[in-house]
Amino acid sequence: MREDEFINSLKNHADGFKVTPSAGLFDKIIVSGNLNNKVAEKDFANLLKEKASDFSVTPSAGLFDKISAASKTAADAEVEQFNHIVKNHAKDFNVTPSNGLFEKIVVTRNNLLARRYAVYGIAALLLLSVASFFYWLSHSTDALKNETEMVYISEGAKVGKTSPNHKSESIIQSKQPKLAEESIALDNSAIAKVLNLNSKSKKPKQTSQIQIINKNNLFIVQSKGNRAKIGNGIANNEKAKLAVSASEIGTYSLNPNGGGGNSNFNETLKSETSPTEKSATGDLNSKNAVANEKPIEQKFSQETRTIVADNNSKPEVKEITSDAKANPLLQVSLKSRKKIVGTKWAIGIFGTPQLLKSEYHSNKTNENWANEYLKTKVQNDKSNFNFQAGLLIERKLSNSFSLITGIGMSEIMFRELRVVTYLTPSEASGTDITISTKEYIRKSSYDVTLNYLEVPFHIQYAKHWNKFGLAAQAGMAYNLLMDANAVVFDSDTMNTCIVQGANKSLQQHVFYFSSAIVAEYFPLKHVSVFAGPTYRTALNSVYDDKYVLSQKPYFYGLTLGFKYAF
Amino acid sequence: MPLITIAFKKELISTEIELIDACLRQETSAQRVLFDTYSAKFLGVCYRYAPSQADAEDILQEAFVKIFNKLDNFRRESSLETWMTRIVINTAISHLRLNKKHHNESDLEVIENNYSFSNEQFNHIDAKILMNAIQELPDNYRVVLNMFAIEGYSHKEIAEELGIPEVTSRSHFFRAKSILEKKLLNINKMKLAK
Numbered sequence: 232m233r234e235d236e237f238i239n240s241l242k243n244h245a246d247g248f249k250v251t252p253s254a255g256l257f258d259k260i261i262v263s264g265n266l267n268n269k270v271a272e273k274d275f276a277n278l279l280k281e282k283a284s285d286f287s288v289t290p291s292a293g294l295f296d297k298i299s300a301a302s303k304t305a306a307d308a309e310v311e312q313f314n315h316i317v318k319n320h321a322k323d324f325n326v327t328p329s330n331g332l333f334e335k336i337v338v339t340r341n342n343l344l345a346r347r348y349a350v351y352g353i354a355a356l357l358l359l360s361v362a363s364f365f366y367w368l369s370h371s372t373d374a375l376k377n378e379t380e381m382v383y384i385s386e387g388a389k390v391g392k393t394s395p396n397h398k399s400e401s402i403i404q405s406k407q408p409k410l411a412e413e414s415i416a417l418d419n420s421a422i423a424k425v426l427n428l429n430s431k432s433k434k435p436k437q438t439s440q441i442q443i444i445n446k447n448n449l450f451i452v453q454s455k456g457n458r459a460k461i462g463n464g465i466a467n468n469e470k471a472k473l474a475v476s477a478s479e480i481g482t483y484s485l486n487p488n489g490g491g492g493n494s495n496f497n498e499t500l501k502s503e504t505s506p507t508e509k510s511a512t513g514d515l516n517s518k519n520a521v522a523n524e525k526p527i528e529q530k531f532s533q534e535t536r537t538i539v540a541d542n543n544s545k546p547e548v549k550e551i552t553s554d555a556k557a558n559p560l561l562q563v564s565l566k567s568r569k570k571i572v573g574t575k576w577a578i579g580i581f582g583t584p585q586l587l588k589s590e591y592h593s594n595k596t597n598e599n600w601a602n603e604y605l606k607t608k609v610q611n612d613k614s615n616f617n618f619q620a621g622l623l624i625e626r627k628l629s630n631s632f633s634l635i636t637g638i639g640m641s642e643i644m645f646r647e648l649r650v651v652t653y654l655t656p657s658e659a660s661g662t663d664i665t666i667s668t669k670e671y672i673r674k675s676s677y678d679v680t681l682n683y684l685e686v687p688f689h690i691q692y693a694k695h696w697n698k699f700g701l702a703a704q705a706g707m708a709y710n711l712l713m714d715a716n717a718v719v720f721d722s723d724t725m726n727t728c729i730v731q732g733a734n735k736s737l738q739q740h741v742f743y744f745s746s747a748i749v750a751e752y753f754p755l756k757h758v759s760v761f762a763g764p765t766y767r768t769a770l771n772s773v774y775d776d777k778y779v780l781s782q783k784p785y786f787y788g789l790t791l792g793f794k795y796a797f
Numbered sequence: 798m799p800l801i802t803i804a805f806k807k808e809l810i811s812t813e814i815e816l817i818d819a820c821l822r823q824e825t826s827a828q829r830v831l832f833d834t835y836s837a838k839f840l841g842v843c844y845r846y847a848p849s850q851a852d853a854e855d856i857l858q859e860a861f862v863k864i865f866n867k868l869d870n871f872r873r874e875s876s877l878e879t880w881m882t883r884i885v886i887n888t889a890i891s892h893l894r895l896n897k898k899h900h901n902e903s904d905l906e907v908i909e910n911n912y913s914f915s916n917e918q919f920n921h922i923d924a925k926i927l928m929n930a931i932q933e934l935p936d937n938y939r940v941v942l943n944m945f946a947i948e949g950y951s952h953k954e955i956a957e958e959l960g961i962p963e964v965t966s967r968s969h970f971f972r973a974k975s976i977l978e979k980k981l982l983n984i985n986k987m988k989l990a991k
Contacts, residue, residue, distance in 0.1 A: 321841070323924070324841040324928055326840040326843075326850070328857060333836075336858050336862055337828070339858060
């Protein structure tokens, strides 16, 4: 292009070129009084600035990649390119889930929630049981009493030389675990303290106190302390019955002429809280009670009755037969807890390999829906070898009885061969079910594996001879289903289906009755090993109540383990 | 649940917030909507990590159980999809960690990286084929490839997440890349041959 042609072309283009003035231009001219040329200069500069600031050019495709690539090594660039491609492909890659996945999620979640609540419930129950057990141990020692100790109070008392006005207090102690025999003289207020009669330790841990108060021919026997619960009072009528409880304090009238009297004990047995009795006896607990003019031992020398009472049985009235009892005036029998010899607690580990058999039957409650379309029958099942293991805690209740609990895992594996008989064509006639003559019988094998969390509660009766022991155990076990898997083989289609987490048709909670005979050997003082046969049987089906089958497994096993006693 | 009801629910639960609130109220219909909306995308994510579709569905199932259980922990600072994607990926990683099959590296084929990789060649490859090829990779390689190439983790982060040395993460990635390139080139060749 020549120069003149270029200028003409430029002019032609410039002729039609218009620029819209900026918004404030008119104001600048009129208000500020600027000259047109100045306004035009300023406006042009502003316009140029404005246009320049907004000016952008879209770079050619791949420019950034080029710059970016230039700043990196070739290897980095290749990796980046690779990542970019893979990422682009993956970005919109969707896969449609199979049908029923959402339902599976809902069921799985519900099972998890149910299991969580069940675990919380069991934990709370266990905690409550343990707390109750300890509370019972510390507060209900009477229930454990099984040995009787006697305190005889007679006129031939060792402290009988005390003056009638003297307040006699005798401490009766015995290192012998059997009878503690002591006689004390009775005056107005005789207090017999029984200090831990059975304890071998130097410092007695248990204190019992008997207070006997005579007030105007009213003979009052009181018990104090937690450990000794005594028979209250005496009676001269052999047929008299006492209603004695730990908290009762009896006030009884004695026949001064000895046995054979006619007084009815029941008539004279009154509560301490009775206003009438209170007025009659005054302050029963007072140690400063007024002395009786006549010595008690003369009055009641013929009273040779023994009253045996505890909280758990009806009191008995017995006659003293032995002369050695020195013609007692009053005999009070105490019952104290029999001392548990040796350790009370034990922890241990056990394992039980066991052989499983099952008892099957069709679920009658669901026979309608099950048998309307098909009949399921377990044709055969193979015995399977299973295993159970866990931790145990043992608490002695007495020298012979123990309570055993703990926690364990139990794995149950079994194979079932199921024959599902659909309605035969003849049976189906008259219904809207169409059945091919060849397809109404189907056989499938089920290899099922169930995992349970087990909590046993057993009572044990044991006998020990030196280093050996023999125990019989019986009780219940609670099983919580943790996991279930099944491999199902369909003989017709030759398909194998693996069902993981097949908890839906299974019972979450299964209870077992279990029993065992266990031989124990103590190689060390506190350590024992044990072994013995066990038998367990399910009390409910492992399948859900709505399931077409009911299966109650039972096991023959050999339990092995060791315990540490403390 | 009938589709009409779901459609109705979809309209009803118009916003993400409403959907979350309904899920928090344990409304199964809302959970269904959430599942229907994201399941295909998330299954695609699981598919990349899992050795098979069945495994991928297991992971998805586990992830959705977690999502429904932990939805009250969602602080709404990010989008719901981002939060859920993170759960899905974490579930996939922990799932693979649990079912870890230890590959002895010396047993694996030593591959020389002689394969050039270009946009042109791979633009022709279908996403499904690429994903299948990724799925066929050994577990360790597949996870590292996914985390590095697609999720954008650094090798340091991958090393921390999987409990492996950083150098192992790098070597896993390069081996995965090499295997993948080889596979895809073979597929391309077969295509051309046809």
